[in-house]
Amino acid sequence: MKILTGNDLVTGDVIWWTGDGWSRHLEHAVDVDGQGEAIAAREEAARHVNTPYVIQAEMTGEGPRPAHIKDRIRAVGPTVRPDLGLKPADPTIGDWVI
Amino acid sequence: MYQYDEYDQAIVDARVEEFRDQVRRRLSGEMTEDQFKPLRLMNGLYLQLHAYMLRVAIPYGTLSGKQMHMLAHIARKYDKDYGHFTTRQNLQYNWIKLADAPDILAELATVEMHAIQTSGNCIRNISSDQYAGAAADEIEDPRPWAELLRQWSTFHPEFSYLPRKFKIAVIGSEEDRAAVRLHDIGLQIHRNDAGETGFRVFVGGGMGRTPMIAPVIRDFLPKADFLSYMEACLRVYNRYGRRDNLYKARIKILVHEIGADEYRRQVEEEFLHTRTLGLDAPQAEFDRIAAHFAPPAFESGLSDEIDRSDPDFALWLDQQVVAHKVPGYAIVNISLKPTGGIPGDASSAQIDLMADLGETYSFDELRVTHAQNIVLPHVRKSDLYAIWQKLDAAGLATPNLDLVGDIIACPGLDYCSLANARSIPLAQKISERFGEIGRQRDLGELKLKISGCINACGHHHAGHIGILGVDRKGEENYQLSFGGSGAEDASLAKIIGPGFSEDGVVDAIEKAVNVYTALRTDGERFIDTYRRVGEAPFKEAIYG
Numbered sequence: 059m060k061i062l063t064g065n066d067l068v069t070g071d072v073i074w075w076t077g078d079g080w081s082r083h084l085e086h087a088v089d090v091d092g093q094g095e096a097i098a099a100r101e102e103a104a105r106h107v108n109t110p111y112v113i114q115a116e117m118t119g120e121g122p123r124p125a126h127i128k129d130r131i132r133a134v135g136p137t138v139r140p141d142l143g144l145k146p147a148d149p150t151i152g153d154w155v156i
Numbered sequence: 157m158y159q160y161d162e163y164d165q166a167i168v169d170a171r172v173e174e175f176r177d178q179v180r181r182r183l184s185g186e187m188t189e190d191q192f193k194p195l196r197l198m199n200g201l202y203l204q205l206h207a208y209m210l211r212v213a214i215p216y217g218t219l220s221g222k223q224m225h226m227l228a229h230i231a232r233k234y235d236k237d238y239g240h241f242t243t244r245q246n247l248q249y250n251w252i253k254l255a256d257a258p259d260i261l262a263e264l265a266t267v268e269m270h271a272i273q274t275s276g277n278c279i280r281n282i283s284s285d286q287y288a289g290a291a292a293d294e295i296e297d298p299r300p301w302a303e304l305l306r307q308w309s310t311f312h313p314e315f316s317y318l319p320r321k322f323k324i325a326v327i328g329s330e331e332d333r334a335a336v337r338l339h340d341i342g343l344q345i346h347r348n349d350a351g352e353t354g355f356r357v358f359v360g361g362g363m364g365r366t367p368m369i370a371p372v373i374r375d376f377l378p379k380a381d382f383l384s385y386m387e388a389c390l391r392v393y394n395r396y397g398r399r400d401n402l403y404k405a406r407i408k409i410l411v412h413e414i415g416a417d418e419y420r421r422q423v424e425e426e427f428l429h430t431r432t433l434g435l436d437a438p439q440a441e442f443d444r445i446a447a448h449f450a451p452p453a454f455e456s457g458l459s460d461e462i463d464r465s466d467p468d469f470a471l472w473l474d475q476q477v478v479a480h481k482v483p484g485y486a487i488v489n490i491s492l493k494p495t496g497g498i499p500g501d502a503s504s505a506q507i508d509l510m511a512d513l514g515e516t517y518s519f520d521e522l523r524v525t526h527a528q529n530i531v532l533p534h535v536r537k538s539d540l541y542a543i544w545q546k547l548d549a550a551g552l553a554t555p556n557l558d559l560v561g562d563i564i565a566c567p568g569l570d571y572c573s574l575a576n577a578r579s580i581p582l583a584q585k586i587s588e589r590f591g592e593i594g595r596q597r598d599l600g601e602l603k604l605k606i607s608g609c610i611n612a613c614g615h616h617h618a619g620h621i622g623i624l625g626v627d628r629k630g631e632e633n634y635q636l637s638f639g640g641s642g643a644e645d646a647s648l649a650k651i652i653g654p655g656f657s658e659d660g661v662v663d664a665i666e667k668a669v670n671v672y673t674a675l676r677t678d679g680e681r682f683i684d685t686y687r688r689v690g691e692a693p694f695k696e697a698i699y700g
Contacts, residue, residue, distance in 0.1 A: 068183065069253045070207035105185050108203065126630060128569060131578075132205050136570035138498055138580045142236055142251075 059089040059117050062097055063129065064110030072132045073107060080107060082144065084133040085121035123154075130155045157220055157521060158303050158448040160268045167310070168265045171272060175199045176258035183255065198278075200271025201257050204573050208252040210260060211274040216284035216302040216326070217245030217524040219269075221515030224522055226267045228507035234260050239507060241492060241500040243564055243615055244323075245283050245524040246274060250571055272310060277318045279309035279390075283325045285333045286525040289449060290487050290533040292479040296345045296353055298328035300446040301382065304437055307445075308383050315390050319397030320405035322390070323362070334526060335642030337361045337370045338618055340407045341389060348376045355382065359389055359419065360411030363612035367648050368408040371416040373423060381427070384435045388426035392419065451482075452519035452534055458484025462537050469544050471593065475555035477540060480533075486540060488518075488532040489525075490547060491554040491562065495591040496584050499565040500528030509550050517543055526615075527564055529557070559596040560604055560669070561587045564615050568608030568625060569632070575608035577625025577632035578658075582606055585662050590669075599669060602682045603641070618642035620683040621668065622649035623661060634661040638668065638686050638694060652691060653699050667697045 062075035073080040074087035075097060081087070090097060094112035101107045114125040124130050134151050135143025145151050160168070175195070182192040196202075200211040212227065219227075227247055231239045234256045235249040242248055252260065264270055273281050282302040289297040305324060309315065315322070325334040328345040336342025342358035355377040361370030377385050396414070398404040411419045437445075460483060464470040476489045490510060493499050502510070510530050514522040517539045523531035535543060547553040556562045563586060566572065568579030583606055590596055605619030609626075616622035622637040633655040640649030656664055669682070671693050676685045686694065 065203060065207070068255055070203060070251075072206055102189070105183075108189055127632065128205070128573075128575075131569060135206060136250075136580075137578065138570050138584070 059115050059122065060091065060094055060112050061087040061115045061122055061124070062090045062094045062110055062112055063087070063132070064098070064102070064107035067105050067108045070108075074133075075101070075110075084124075087115070087122045089117075120154075127155065157218060158215075158299075158445065164268070164307075165265075168268070168270050168272075171199070171270065172258060172261045172265050175261060179254060179258050194276070196257075197275040198272070199257070199261065200274035201252070201254075202275065202573075204250065204571055205569075206571065207250060208254055208257065209571070210249045210252045210257060210271060211242070212247045212249070212264060212269060212271050213274050213281040214246050214269075214524050215306050216282050216288070216299050217286055217526075218284075218288070218299060219522055219524070220267075221511040221520050221522070223267045223269055224507060224511035224514060226264065226269065228504040228511065230260055230263060231507065232504040238501055238503045240498075240567065241502065241524050241528050241530070243500075243526050243528060243566065243613055244274075244281060245286075245526055246281060247524070248567075250567075275321075276316075277320050277322075278316050279305075279312065279318075279322045279324060282306050282309070283323070283334055283339075283526060285327045285329060286523040286531045287333060287478070287487055287533065288328060288523075289451065290480050290485075291329055291331075292481045293329045293331055294481065295330075295347060296328045297449050298326040298343075298345055299449050300442065301343070301345070301355075302326045303445050303448070304383070304442065305386070308386070315394065318390070318394055319399045320402070320407075322393075322407065330644060332642070332644040332646070335615070335618060335646070337646040338363055338367075338615075338642055339370065341386070342370055346376075352378070354378050357385070357389070359423075360408040360416070361646075362406055362408045363615060363617045364406070365403055365610045365612075366406075366409065367612070367617040368412060369646050369648065370408070371411065373416065373420045380436060381431055382436060384431040384433065385423075385427055387430040387433075387435050388423045391426050391430070392422045396422075452521075454482045454485060454534070455536070456484075458536060458538065460484060460537060462540060466541070468548070469541055472544050472548075472553050472555040473540065475559070475593075475597070476553075476557050480535075482534075484537055486535050486537050488535050488540070488543060489557045490530040490532065490552050491556055492529050492552070493556055493562050493587065494551055494554045495556075495561060496588045498580050499563050499583050502530075506550055506552060509546065509552070513543055513546060527562065529562070555593055556596055558601045558603065559593075560590045560599055560602040561593075561596050562603075563587060564603075564605040564619070566607050566609075566614035568606075568614075572608060572613075574611055575625065576610075576627040577608050577634065579606040579608040579614055579623075579625060582623065582625070582634065582658050582661065585658065586665060589662050589666065599673070600681050602669075604665075605640075615642060616640070617648050618646070619649055620681070620686070621665060626655065628655065632658060634658065636661055636664055636668075636698075638691060639683060641683060647687075650691065652695055664698045668694050671697045
């Protein structure tokens with residue numbers, strides 16, 4: 059699957075395209091199929107997102123899993139500071155990244 | 157310390173308001189990201205993996221307690237309660253909101269700080285010796301010259317759009333604590349045969365994709381010609397530096413391609429012209445700047461005796477405290493490398509504590525080192541125990557200066573959008589593997605440096621042991637190299653063989669260290685043994 063990501067223009071937060079908006083949570087990301095570039099252009103022009111780009115991901119039982127480690131780290135926050143990420147109480151988050 | 161005059165303050169204040177308007181226009185849609193990006197970068201604002209990152213300039217690594225407190229305040233108010241001290245003697249905040257950036261810069265401006273020259277293809281923040289003005293081996297304090305360079309280079313109309321970024325370091329000692337030969341320009345104050353002080357000028361060093369050690373372009377530059385010669389060095393680069401290829405745009409490539417002799421010839425030719433332009437600071441202006449760096453009011457007659465009865469204090473004393481040029485005083489190194497910690501990170505509370513210590517015990521001065529530690533430059537020996545107790549209570553008294561646990565590491569893939577692999581977790585694992593301080597001290601000086609990509613912000617080329625993180629088919633992989641040095645015996649580390657996983661590289665370091673301990677002679681550091689015996693026994697032990 060292909061999913062669309064970028065950073066929130068105002069906060070810089072990592073965000074994911076949900077089909078009708080943006081979420082900070084990767085599990086809300088949807089397959090953009092062949093529409094990713096068009097959605098990215100439209101959303102960037104509307105200042106809903108900064109520097110959006112399409113990435114490869116795999117759908118798993120826990121939701122989408124980005125193909126590249128860089129985007130997996132983007133999804134959860136710095137692996138060395140899990141307390142600052144979106145799932146500070148999840149002890150398996152480091153394993154998920156790798 | 158230098159204090160802004162009305163012009164400095166007016167320039168910085170105006171820049172804040174200019175950036176405030178630029179941010180407003182970006183948020184309102186009047187500017188696209190392509191239009192805005194170069195403007196935010198000129199104000200130190202990057203977009204990294206998780207958020208905007210703001211890099212604050214700390215000119216030549218020197219700051220006051222008030223400035224240090226401001227860094228803590230910003231971390232607490234606008235970020236996530238911590239900051240990261242960098243290998244360029246600066247500080248980075250990792251979680252900045254775009255809308256807050258102008259207010260942050262405005263708050264910085266109230267304590268004579270900014271984020272100018274921390275990005276872009278300009279002359280970057282000038283770096284220097286963290287022991288400047290305090291070192292026992294110093295010929296002359298390099299900071300007035302660094303400050304002169306700062307004033308000359310800030311918004312220099314001719315050098316704001318260079319082919320690539322440009323880094324200058326200045327030192328005033330024979331011992332090189334600022335890696336001058338690995339800078340675009342390195343300046344070393346020294347004496348000529350006539351006993352005059354001037355500058356040895358190195359040009360064309362650097363790390364990154366194509367590491368090079370800078371050759372000497374001028375062995376003795378009289379002080380009177382300082383800026384006009386710098387102008388000539390930059391002009392030749394600006395004219396002939398490669399703008400067609402990002403990876404060949406640094407001055408080191410130009411100097412390498414045309415040769416040091418030809419570069420020197422061109423600089424000297426240009427210098428004949430620039431020295432007629434009245435560019436050099438009048439003596440009165442230099443004296444005004446230098447007066448800000450006059451030695452503090454050291455007391456005389458202080459005792460050099462220190463009570464070493466507390467063994468933990470004595471250990472810290474031996475490792476973290478170095479000689480000061482004034483009897484009764486010492487230089488304190490504060491380690492930001494707790495065992496298993498994140499190199500260079502400090503919480504707001506820790507930053508505040510260090511600020512307090514600087515104000516109370518070090519004539520209101522602190523320094524940031526390129527090795528990501530903090531220095532209290534002027535401390536009475538009689539105050540050392542009190543300082544140690546406060547540092548120890550705050551987790552800032554790890555006695556590992558220049559030991560294997562004193563690892564330089566870039567933010568790596570945990571934060572940086574350029575990185576290919578994580579640096580910090582590897583630093584943490586190595587730090588824990590060699591956590592026992594007694595063993596670290598037995599191994600002696602061992603400078604281990606980790607970069608998460610080829611840009612080499614972790615200075616891996618200059619590590620006695622250097623590690624470069626790479627992306628190998630989507631997996632993090634680490635190349636191990638030996639033999640680098642950023643000191644006066646500068647050398648570039650050489651890759652030892654195929655790369656490793658994260659755990660594999662830690663094991664490989666253990667094997668290399670065991671080779672060293674087996675082969676070393678009395679007094680030899682790791683790098684000395686490596687240079688003497690060569691790579692073969694290390695390679696054999698690691699790859700068998």
